[in-house]
Amino acid sequence: DVKVTQSSRYLVKRTGEKVFLECVQDMDHENMFWYRQDPGLGLRLIYFSYDVKMKEKGDIPEGYSVSREKKERFSLILESASTNQTSMYLCASSLAGGNYGYTFGSGTRLTVV
């Protein structure tokens, strides 16, 4: 089974902190994605990457950046955490091309206080 592992299940950070969310997949998938999920708003795409060192902005990239130095790892960075970034963050991966479904990690519930 494809496994997508997110480093933390729950995280509490203070406003203004720099926050790193890590995601690792073990099936040599080319594509990786970061979404956030909020009640009433559904899943919203933050950033995605089709290859090492490549990144594309999603629908809500403001306040976030990403890093993909290795194929299996895709990191989401909150440059200066704010309370409106309190959310469930979900990482996903897939094979190259648009015809494959995604496999999600179990999510990181981030609370910014």
Next chain:
Amino acid sequence: RKEVEQDPGPFNVPEGATVAFNCTYSNSASQSFFWYRQDCRKEPKLLMSVYSSGNEDGRFTAQLNRASQYISLLIRDSKLSDSATYLCAVNQAGTALIFGKGTTLSVSS
């Protein structure tokens, strides 16, 4: 901009019922279509892909109507364990999946 829309429900049905969900999409260039299942406080999991010819997996049937720009999911003989939120997802070339907000199904005995 509402690219993918679903009826949020909840759909409350008894065990054994047949229930259908629809999902409309706005971009006619959409190429790939999927249904995901998400249990409470869990990540979405791929339920099935949706092909132009329709596809079936046990009690689940997915269909695509390109002319009217919607996909559907039919669940026959509902089980208590089918209670979950069902998300549709749509892909266009060169972009990532766009998800609907989900339809909540509650199956009761």
